[in-house]
């Protein structure tokens with residue numbers, strides 16, 4: 039079987055996790071140039087920004103890189119659910135003097151689409167990764183058509199088998215420790231979600247494609263442990279969040295560096311889907327999992343003005359402070375340096 043490095047064309051079997059909202063091309067370029075696979079998360083980028091970020095990557099590195107997308111089915115907006123959500127947030131709107139009627143509704147994140155495939159075809163990225171399943175077969179065939187390798191997150195054995203059967207070239211075992219959105223897509227039952235070291239060996243046994251470990255890996259010994267459990271490589275996110283290449287806000291950086299980062303939880307309050315972040319005021323008071331939040335990604339617009347008002351006062355009370363369970367590995371060094379430090383963990387296994 040081909041190694042992950044052979045599949046990705048990289049020196050290291052190390053993927054910098056795509057992290058929508060906290061990094062763009064600068065981190066991807068730095069990691070790819072350091073021998074890993076840098077990633078551009080596209081879930082929150084407009085087509086124009088996506089095009090300029092892809093152009094920046096092409097100008098900044100001649101090494102392989104990854105482009106990442108969400109592939110959820112956009113929900114039919116429900117006025118009733120939106121009203122329930124606004125009612126739950128009403129005391130906060132009053133506290134901050136926000137006129138609820140002035141808040142626009144609308145999605146916060148867009149799924150992979152035919153238009154995006156057209157745009158990507160101009161660049162033919164060598165690796166494309168997906169969260170929340172895979173796009174429809176005809177779109178996936180277009181991605182494979184220009185020779186791209188396809189990766190996708192699995193959070194259960196069933197999801198890994200499904201991804202393998204539907205064309206993924208490797209699966210990412212996303213353990214429960216991971217920061218950001220859970221990638222589950224076959225079942226929304228959170229009790230089925232497993233920790234990295236329970237999930238990883240089960241996926242290695244279940245599928246023939248390479249399995250990449252993600253969630254809670256923040257240093258060389260974590261990398262070595264994942265490789266010892268049969269991982270073909272690792273995907274690391276949180277450990278890159280304090281690097282100068284990250285666009286992580288000052289409020290978010292301060293939270294990651296504080297003792298508050300020891301307490302994370304899955305919450306649906308910021309987008310409508312469970313994602314792991316540092317526990318803050320709105321998570322404590324309305325959740326962390328709240329029944330009033332509308333379906334992903336429609337919860338975003340209702341909470342956005344609260345976040346803006348609170349952040350203007352220097353508070354992260356209403357911000358999604360995404361973090362994995364192991365923020366202790368975050369260091370304020372360059373993304374290249376984080377990559378080199380993690381690479382030490384492969385020496386025993388490569």
Ligand SMILES: Cc1cc2nc3c(=O)[nH]c(=O)nc-3n(C[C@H](O)[C@H](O)[C@H](O)COP(=O)(O)O)c2cc1C
Pocket residue numbers: 055056057058060079080081106107168169191212215216217218219252253254255273274275276277360361362363364
């Ligand atoms: C701030 C943040 C944003 C994330 N955004 C994305 C994303 O846009 N697409 C994606 O596939 N995964 C995303 N993830 C999840 C990562 O792919 C990965 O599963 C996770 O970072 C691994 O766990 P770790 O954070 O403990 O290293 C995000 C993670 C974080 C921390």
